[in-house]
Amino acid sequence: MPVTGYELSHLEMLEAEAIHIFREVAAEFERPALLFSGGKDSIVMLRVAEKAFWPAKLPFPLLHIDTGHNFPEVLAFRDHRSAELGARLVVGSVQTAIDAGELTEDTRPGASRNQLQTPVLLDTIAENRFDAVFGGARRDEEKARAKERVYSFRDEFGQWDPKNQRPELWSLYNGRHRPGEHIRVFPLSNWTELDIWRYIAQERLEIPSIYYAHSRDVIERDGMLLAVTPLTPPRAGEIALPRQIRYRTVGDITCTGAVESTAATVEEVIAEVAATRITERGATRADDRVSEAAMEDRKREGYF
Amino acid sequence: MTELLRVATAGSVDDGKSTLIGRLLYDTKSLFSDQLAAVERTSRERGDGYVDLALLTDGLRAEREQGITIDVAYRYFATPRRSFILADTPGHVQYTRNMVTGASTADLALLLVDARKGVLEQTRRHAFLASLLRVPHMVLCVNKMDLVDFDREVFEKIKEDFRRFATKLEIVDVTTIPISALSGDNVVSRSPSTPWYDGSSLLHHLEELHIASDRNLIDVRFPVQWVVRPRTDELHDYRGYAGQVAGGVLKPGDDVIVLPSGLSTRVAGIDSFDGPISEAFPPMSVTVRLEDDLDVSRGDMIARPNNQPTVGQDLQLMVSWMADAPLRRRARIGIKHTTRSVRAMVTDVSYRVDIDTLHRDESVETLGLNDIGRIALRTTSPLCYDPYRRNRTTGSVLLIDESTGATLGAGMIL
């Protein structure tokens, strides 16, 4: 039966798989939402979603959990892109929850609002009765994520039970859940960081400027380059210096590190990513450095 | 254009699957320095005498504590020729469902055997599952050759034992390689310790293998997944049927039939965000427009009038059962088949396959956890299906617990 000519490239296969996942969820769930942070993975996810339903609009809203500690460039991008698609944007705000006294902020040095995202995410899911939430997480990011299903079942507390995941067979996804439970869906599970960048290049996707090399005042702390901002002033003994940097991931401004880079175009970023010897989270996320199982523990509690 | 090859490990507990995946990543320089440093640190803290490369995939806390794999881990690496998705699956019988998860989408199974132990029950179970799932290629890795002094006779005996067992299975392509996952012999490059072995290294084999695609490009099968209705002024009358092509090559102008209704029409056009498509084939995700305004919805199947799937309510299945509670005759279960969900009743448990002998035990009344056997089902409404051997997508079903939503098993239509 070998017929030649009917072949798809590796990126085309990944895209076809992700489109299939989007359509399954739209068809089988009542109230899905897509987590859109303005970061590169969610930008790619959004483009694939756009393709899945074209020429109709997205049949679900976008959802952002705003820590209040974002890069302004990224928030601006988030708003611009949702408006362009005519999509509804639901924002869950960590700041609002702190102001209302629902959450207490850890203000010790080095603390971030990362852990506070989880309760806000779970509350926002409950308030909006979302039953499926698309996330842009990839299995190549981290060893606990490497274990996660495309459809990741969450109980009524939003918890992930890594020792007891549902089997996931072929591309027949089982989205059954009871009221109060929900499913996190990861359409980009099988994409790598390099695939994301190649797709950004192929689709000529616009992304926030902080992903490209620029000059910024940074301090070096725990082996990471942190931007100097009103939230992250230099500590005693630290000296802020301008450097040519870019971001490999964008998260909370207080715990996302930059990497030294001269990559000013997508092609240059691809070359840089292909040659790098450090994982994207290893290079840039202070929150993963807490312990060997930091990600697994956060995920169990309902983190993205 | 790089090709994608999906690989899943298989074999009994402790035979070295995770170590082999770690070794492949390490020797192809696909590891990042912080990943390696973390594994070195953990190995040192545990007092291992060497760097335990299995820690690269055994990422869960419980896995590290017990030193076994519990659930599938996916790792990615690429060479200039191919990109690989590696699914490292658990060998422990308790987690067979997770092995099936990894193998269900694989193009190739890496079946490991410990040279000291030879072919075990779990080796046979995994080989049988891989053949039932119709994973098109298999590599039998006789591992831990370092512990048997790279003895050729040990290798030949295991190869022969497996060959004798495999003749009863439908595994088309098996290659056997003597390796040591721990020290890297014959993994990425040929080892001087096995001068008697004249085949290629595992990596070389994975790169050069001609991928016998399991895609069916003959029988047009398009399960309708979602109806696209923009409802805007410009696209007021637009109605497209979105889905992933499950078989054959579909073109604008083709005469088609919509099942199960049996209504005929023609393909008006095939749309995508990136422009019109002249030929849609598996696994493309596209949107099909039809010439006539028919009642078509999710769960329907588009095929060619002269080449249709079976439309029916009585199915014969081979089942891999994954639930603690046994599968019994008259049980009512949920079914997901392509994009259609229905209910069904088990009308017969015909036999259970004995993993050691592959004989059919027809005396059984039920299938227990991790059993493989044949059953018959009657569904509440018709499905449009093909034998699994003909089409992995239109021939597979999920068995679901209607009350808890749990996945109970994997079914392959005969």
Ligand SMILES: Nc1nc2c(ncn2[C@@H]2O[C@H](COP(=O)(O)OP(=O)(O)OP(=O)(O)O)[C@@H](O)[C@H]2O)c(=O)[nH]1
């Ligand atoms: N001497 C020797 N030891 C090996 C070799 N391959 C693996 N081992 C050891 O065998 C033990 C089990 O290896 P794993 O890679 O965890 O086995 P596994 O097949 O992944 O086990 P499960 O996933 O739990 O089924 C570990 O202690 C490894 O270091 C080998 O080639 N030679």
Ligand SMILES: [Mg+2]
């Ligand atoms: Mg293992």
